[in-house]
Amino acid sequence: MNIHSFFILKKSGACIYSRNFTDEIEYNVNLITPFFSAIFSFSDKVISRDLEVLEMGGLRFVFEIKDEFIFVLLSDSTVSILFVDTRLEKISDIFFKKFPDKKLIKDYQEIEDQEFNEMVDSIVEGEDEISKERALYKKIINLFKTLIIQNEIIGAAVLSTNGNIIYSSLPNDILLRSLKELEIRFMTGAVELPELFYRLGDGRKVFSKYVKIPWKLDNFLIVLLFEKNVPLGMAELQLQKVSKQTKNLI
Incomplete structure (x- = not known):
């Protein structure tokens, strides 16, 4: 890309x-x-x-x-x-x-x-x-690397709302789909739609959440990829947890 x-x-x-x-x-x-x-x-x-x-x-x-x-x-x-x-x-x-x-x-x-x-x-x-947000982005990257090691999360991405890829460990096809989702959110006026979820053909689950920072113009879209055996409720709980941890960094 x-x-x-x-x-x-x-x-x-x-x-x-x-x-x-x-x-x-x-x-x-x-x-x-x-x-x-x-x-x-x-x-x-x-x-x-x-x-x-x-x-x-x-x-x-x-x-x-x-x-x-x-x-x-x-x-x-x-x-x-x-x-x-x-x-x-x-x-x-x-x-x-x-x-x-x-x-x-x-x-x-x-x-x-x-x-x-x-x-x-x-x-x-x-x-x-x-360069303006280097310290913040470094914290976000470290957080997501740790989450993937410790939880059932097998891939993740953090995208700024202007399309900048802050961090990604997602397979390329899922990353591209997430970027397209961000574009569609803007085109349809649904950028602040809280959460989206879809299931891949092999059963893996992808959750995304818009994280709004009141004092920042540039907010984030968090994308998490879970194994197929992770229950929906557990995946959603992890999404909320990651969202809260991200906000606490800022």
């Missing part, structure tokens, strides 16, 4: 900034730019709507348009859309603060600024958030 690249384009079609975060995807910026121009022209003239997300071949382009600029992140389609959206929002904010005079940004010249590069890297990696 990687974010591969980031682009800033002007609505004229010129790419004024590009940055790669992995070497998994090879492309030519001079070919990417006409592609973006074509799909935005189609979106505007044919369906009269701004393009927000485009998926193809296991990859996802996410777009954010502000003023005369188009901000684009290219990621695996498995990366949380919530996480990508918040990355774009933060990067666009620092872009306008860093380059307040738009007249100085030329169509024919890409931005080269090491400080801006480092800020973009920090945001894409989630490091800007982790």
Whole structure:
């Protein structure tokens, strides 16, 4: 689950900034730019709507348009859309603060600024958030590692409500399903729905709970995976216990 690249384009079609975060995807910026121009022209003239997300071949382009600029992140389609959206929002904010005079940004010249590069890297990696809450996240990770050793819990995850994975020992398919659940909670306005439960085909049980911290803007979704022989009542009791322990850390 990687974010591969980031682009800033002007609505004229010129790419004024590009940055790669992995070497998994090879492309030519001079070919990417006409592609973006074509799909935005189609979106505007044919369906009269701004393009927000485009998926193809296991990859996802996410777009954010502000003023005369188009901000684009290219990621695996498995990366949380919530996480990508918040990355774009933060990067666009620092872009306008860093380059307040738009007249100085030329169509024919890409931005080269090491400080801006480092800020973009920090945001894409989630490091800007982790650094603010490093002590808290460390406590949460230690708590969940201990819980898995001592209880019937065989896997767990803690997700921030912007899609950041704070901790996970879940199998990848269950983690992806949990991230999708978080997205659906937001899309349906049910983000604060207290608890959800489902049973896997092999009988294992997955419980999730929204943990709200009154003084924090960024709350958590806790996901616990139990063996099939753990009674529902016991699993729910463990979920409540873990939720309380998490709140007591904060």
